[in-house]
Amino acid sequence: MNLTDFNTSRLLQAKAHALIPGGSHTYAKGDDQFPEEAPGFIRRGAGCHVWDVDGNEFIEYGMGLRSVTLGHAYKPVLDAAMREMVMGQNFNRPSPIEVECAEALLSMVPGGEMVKFAKDGSTVTTAALTLARAYTGRDMVALCSDHPFFSYNDWFIGTTAVSSGIPEAIKALTATFRYNDIASLEDVFAAHPGRIACVILEAARVEEPKDGFLHKVQALCRRNGALFILDEMITGFRWANGGAQEVYGITPDLSAFGKAMANGFSLSALVGRREIMELGGLTSSRPRVFLLSTTHGAETHAMAAAIATMEVYRSEDVISHLHRAGERLRQGIEQAITAHGVAGKFSIAGPPCNLLYSTLDAEGRPSQDFRTLFLQETIRKGLLAPSFIVSYSHSDEDIDRSIEAVDAALAVYRRALDDGIEHYLRGRPVKPVYRKFN
Structure with a gap:
C-alpha cells in the first residue's frame, strides 16, 4: 500500500490558508509539521483508524494530540454526550x-x-x-x-x-x-x-x-x-x-x-x-x-463525555492496555531499528503509554529532514504517526501492521543515510513550531 493521492486536501489547504492564519487552529496540526505528501484534512475516525478527505485510510498515533485515548467515535462516550446534549448544553x-x-x-x-x-x-x-x-x-x-x-x-x-x-x-x-x-x-x-x-x-x-x-x-x-x-x-x-x-x-x-x-x-x-x-x-x-x-x-455534553470516559477507566483496564500495546510496538520498532542498522540515528523513548521518536542524520545530529522522510514513508504505508502514542483502540493487528510500515520506512531511512537524503525526500522538510521566523 502506497498512499500518495491527496488532491482534495491540496485544494482545501489553499482555501484554509486564505481564511485561517497557518491554515489550522492548532500549530501542531499545521502543514509545516507534516511532509508535503501527507493528508491535509481528516474527514472521520473510528477507533484508531482515520480517513482523510481523499478517502485514504490511516492507523493514527497521538490520537488528536493525545486527547482521544479510548478511540475515535467511542460509542459509550458518544451515547452519553448525545443523551445530555438533547436536553440543552x-x-x-x-x-x-x-x-x-x-x-x-x-x-x-x-x-x-x-x-x-x-x-x-x-x-x-x-x-x-x-x-x-x-x-x-x-x-x-x-x-x-x-x-x-x-x-x-x-x-x-x-x-x-x-x-x-x-x-x-x-x-x-x-x-x-x-x-x-x-x-x-x-x-x-x-x-x-x-x-x-x-x-x-x-x-x-x-x-x-x-x-x-x-x-x-x-x-x-x-x-x-x-x-x-x-x-x-x-x-x-x-x-x-x-x-x-x-x-x-x-x-x-x-x-x-x-x-x-x-x-x-x-x-x-x-x-x-x-x-x-x-x-x-x-x-x-x-x-x-x-x-x-x-x-x-x-457545557453539559462535554461533562457527560468525561463521566462516561472515567467510567470506562474504572470498569475496564485501559491503562494496562496502553502499556501492553505500547510495549508490543516498542519491541517491534526496536527490532526494525536493529535489522536496518539505524541504531543511533533513529530511536524511540518514553514509557510504553507515551512513546516518542527521534531522528538523526548521518553525523548523529537531530534532523528535521530525516523526521520528514520518516513521516513521508510511514504515511505512504498507511500510518499517521507524529509520535507512537497508542490508544485503547489499538489492537494487536494494528500494532503489527504499524511495525511492518515502520520496517519499510526504516529501510528507506537507511538508504538515505548512505546515499544522501536528497535522493529520497520529496518536498520541503518540516519545521519546529518554536521558531522566530517562518
Missing part, C-alpha cells in the same frame, strides 16, 4: 451534571479536594498561576524548560523563540530550570528570593524522575513558600487512572488535567487543595480571585 444556572462530574474526577485524583472546569489546558494552567500568585503574594513562576508546552499564554510563550508581541516585563516574570536537576531549581530560588509563587512541571515525559526528584521539588517549594503544580495534561488518564501523581506517590498543591479526560470532547480541569481553590469561591475572607469564569466551561 448551556443554561443561566449550573446543571447538576457539573456536581456529578466534579465528584467523578475528584474520586480519581488522589489529594484533589476541589475542581473547576474549563475548555483547554492553557486556561487551567494559567489559572493555577493566578491562584498561586494570589495565595503567596508573589509574582514570579518557575517552569521546567525540558517540557515543551504549558500554555499559549504570555507567561510560557515568552520563554520560547515565538515571543513576538509579549512585553519584556512579562517575560521577566518567568524563570526556568531543568528536569532531574534539583540544583538548577535551587539556583532559581536563590536568584529570586521571596519572589517565586510556584513551580510548574510535568511529572514525567520521556525521562523518569530520578533520586526522588519530584519529592525534592515539592520539599524545595515548601521551604521557600512556593506552590507545587503538576501539569497532568499528558500524564493524566495515561500513566494511571489517578494520573502521574498516583504513580509517583506525590500530591501537588494544584494540578491541571484535560486532553483525554473526555476522550476528545473539550474539557479541562484545575484540581487542588481546598484552601487554595477557595480563593476563587464565595467563602474566603481573603481578597477574591477571579477564577475560571468561562461561558462554555461547563
Whole structure:
C-alpha cells in the first residue's frame, strides 16, 4: 500500500490558508509539521483508524494530540454526550451534571479536594498561576524548560523563540530550570528570593524522575513558600487512572488535567487543595480571585463525555492496555531499528503509554529532514504517526501492521543515510513550531 493521492486536501489547504492564519487552529496540526505528501484534512475516525478527505485510510498515533485515548467515535462516550446534549448544553444556572462530574474526577485524583472546569489546558494552567500568585503574594513562576508546552499564554510563550508581541516585563516574570536537576531549581530560588509563587512541571515525559526528584521539588517549594503544580495534561488518564501523581506517590498543591479526560470532547480541569481553590469561591475572607469564569466551561455534553470516559477507566483496564500495546510496538520498532542498522540515528523513548521518536542524520545530529522522510514513508504505508502514542483502540493487528510500515520506512531511512537524503525526500522538510521566523 502506497498512499500518495491527496488532491482534495491540496485544494482545501489553499482555501484554509486564505481564511485561517497557518491554515489550522492548532500549530501542531499545521502543514509545516507534516511532509508535503501527507493528508491535509481528516474527514472521520473510528477507533484508531482515520480517513482523510481523499478517502485514504490511516492507523493514527497521538490520537488528536493525545486527547482521544479510548478511540475515535467511542460509542459509550458518544451515547452519553448525545443523551445530555438533547436536553440543552448551556443554561443561566449550573446543571447538576457539573456536581456529578466534579465528584467523578475528584474520586480519581488522589489529594484533589476541589475542581473547576474549563475548555483547554492553557486556561487551567494559567489559572493555577493566578491562584498561586494570589495565595503567596508573589509574582514570579518557575517552569521546567525540558517540557515543551504549558500554555499559549504570555507567561510560557515568552520563554520560547515565538515571543513576538509579549512585553519584556512579562517575560521577566518567568524563570526556568531543568528536569532531574534539583540544583538548577535551587539556583532559581536563590536568584529570586521571596519572589517565586510556584513551580510548574510535568511529572514525567520521556525521562523518569530520578533520586526522588519530584519529592525534592515539592520539599524545595515548601521551604521557600512556593506552590507545587503538576501539569497532568499528558500524564493524566495515561500513566494511571489517578494520573502521574498516583504513580509517583506525590500530591501537588494544584494540578491541571484535560486532553483525554473526555476522550476528545473539550474539557479541562484545575484540581487542588481546598484552601487554595477557595480563593476563587464565595467563602474566603481573603481578597477574591477571579477564577475560571468561562461561558462554555461547563457545557453539559462535554461533562457527560468525561463521566462516561472515567467510567470506562474504572470498569475496564485501559491503562494496562496502553502499556501492553505500547510495549508490543516498542519491541517491534526496536527490532526494525536493529535489522536496518539505524541504531543511533533513529530511536524511540518514553514509557510504553507515551512513546516518542527521534531522528538523526548521518553525523548523529537531530534532523528535521530525516523526521520528514520518516513521516513521508510511514504515511505512504498507511500510518499517521507524529509520535507512537497508542490508544485503547489499538489492537494487536494494528500494532503489527504499524511495525511492518515502520520496517519499510526504516529501510528507506537507511538508504538515505548512505546515499544522501536528497535522493529520497520529496518536498520541503518540516519545521519546529518554536521558531522566530517562518
